Amino acid sequence: MTTTQHHQGRIRYHRLVFHITAVFVAGLFLAPLVWVILASFRSPEESSRPPLPPWPTQGFSLSSYERLEQFGQSMLHCAGNSLFVAVGTTMLTIVIALLAGYGFSRYRFPFKNLVFLLILSTMMVPFQSILAPLFLLLSKMGLQNTLTGLVFIYTTLQLPFSVFMMRNAFDSVPKAIEEAARMDGIKGIRMLVQVMGPLVMPAVVTVGLFAFLNAWNEFLAALVLLTDQSKFTLPVMMTAVRSGRYGSVDWGAVQAGVTLMMIPCMILFLILQRSYIRGLTAGAVK
Known part of the structure; x- marks a missing residue:
């Protein structure tokens, strides 16, 4: 492997690590937003309980709005x-x-x-x-x-x-x-x-x-x-x-x-x- 190929391989590796880290950090920031949005579409029966888990288990409903x-x-x-x-x-x-x-x-x-x-x-x-x-x-x-x-x-x-x-x-x-x-x-x-x-x-x-x-x-x-x-x-x-x-x-x-x-x-x-x-x-x- 030439020096140029080795250098390009390191660049691709750093880019891969950067993108994986960026996706992970973005997921941490987006998780609370997604959690709130999903919890707002729960059915009336589920809304009477704390939103855990946040996703609707009885179908999406607009009753909360x-x-x-x-x-x-x-x-x-x-x-x-x-x-x-x-x-x-x-x-x-x-x-x-x-x-x-x-x-x-x-x-x-x-x-x-x-x-x-x-x-x-x-x-x-x-x-x-x-x-x-x-x-x-x-x-x-x-x-x-x-x-x-x-x-x-x-x-x-x-x-x-x-x-x-x-x-x-x-x-x-x-x-x-x-x-x-x-x-x-x-x-x-x-x-x-x-x-x-x-x-x-x-x-x-x-x-x-x-x-x-x-x-x-x-x-x-x-x-x-x-x-x-x-x-x-x-x-x-x-x-x-x-x-x-x-x-x-x-x-x-x-x-x-x-x-x-x-x-x-x-x-x-x-x-x-x-x-x-x-x-x-x-x-x-x-």
Whole structure:
């Protein structure tokens, strides 16, 4: 066997080990998802017991999803509340982070580094420690027990990381591009939208995806700030489903709710994963 053949054999061996390891790791991550999805299709008799084993033994059934729709406020209504909060948080976070990141990257003003450091330092403050002041603040503003107030809270929590991401993304764009655009007569907001915006789009997608997923899945703030059942988001509703009636847990409805909550997150990530990865490597890792 020649040296070249031996080298090619080692490459094939390493590729085989890599693919086997990758399949095994992927299986570990996918197993809980498959377990939840299968458990949501169990029959009513099987749903009254803990989902072990998860696969239906009496045939697939949609009864768990039907019971979930009839539980308190309908699943569709709570999904609409969660969608409003998640989309509102995403849009508001992107707009503020885009403007703030561009300002910190391209403009000079007094105490710029100190202000940026103070913004980042808020990431170290536990959210639970400021929940009571936020509750009182929203009450004074008349936004307590409203989805709009929840949007403002989630946006505030997302901004430190988002501003950090956008500033690094703008820093990675050569200033020569901006100078060339100015020579063509492009200034102000047109510079941000037409020239700089497309160049930092992966970071914008990353910021938006983080904001949407965190707002979609957040539970504690929604539980504390919302008291009207008609305004509950999906995580709060799932807590009520998990508590059950008279101490009994409808495991089928729980798994059906978890499955429905996963769908938007999985779809968004699969669609935007290319831009998401580029945004992380070009922004936060810089």
